[in-house]
Amino acid sequence: MLIRIDTNSSVPLFEQITSALRRAIADGSLPGGSPLPPARELAEGLEVNMHTVLRAYQILCAEDLVNMRRGRGAYVSDNHPDSRALIIEQVQGLVLQAKRLGFNSDEVVELIKGAMA
Template identity: 50%
Template sequence: MLYRVDTSSSTPLSEQIAGCVRRGIADGLLSPGDRLPAGRELASSLGVNMHTVLRAYADLREEGLIDLRPGRGATVTKTNPRELAQLMQTVRQLVAAARRAGLGREELMSLVGKEFT
């Protein structure tokens, strides 16, 4: 899998790294149980601080896409990571569109809530 970051982008590096993993999962390049590169290894190859990679991995863990285990590293979760990754990409696109439209968090949540009724 190819990881890329654009240091001139306004998107934080950790978000770019997490996005690479999300896309890999959503596109089927990463499967449940697959191991991600070690934080230090990935940081070195991208020329970023190791804590930047660890922040990306922590975000992915909070989203339920990866498991982090001391000594074992990061692995893609075994419970529907592909569907969840696709959903997370859609949510990020929705939030970006809402911001462009001038909607705040509560307005967006209200719109989403109406779709569940």
């Protein structure tokens, strides 16, 4: 699995890692049940703090894309993570673009509700 981070980016490192893993889940590179690299190993490979990787893993866990088991590591969820990851990644992009254009959260929520109707 190839994850690249840009230390010069304004995007925090944990968000870059989260996004890269989310994309890998969405495109099927990391199918359901796949183990993620141990946090310490990934942190060493990326030359970041282990807690940065753990924060990314915790976000993915909160999104129900990853399951973490003490002593067993982190695994991609078996609950259709590719579809969920794709939608989450697209929503993240939408929110970023909306912020750049000056929309507030209420306006974005209303636009989404309208699109879902």
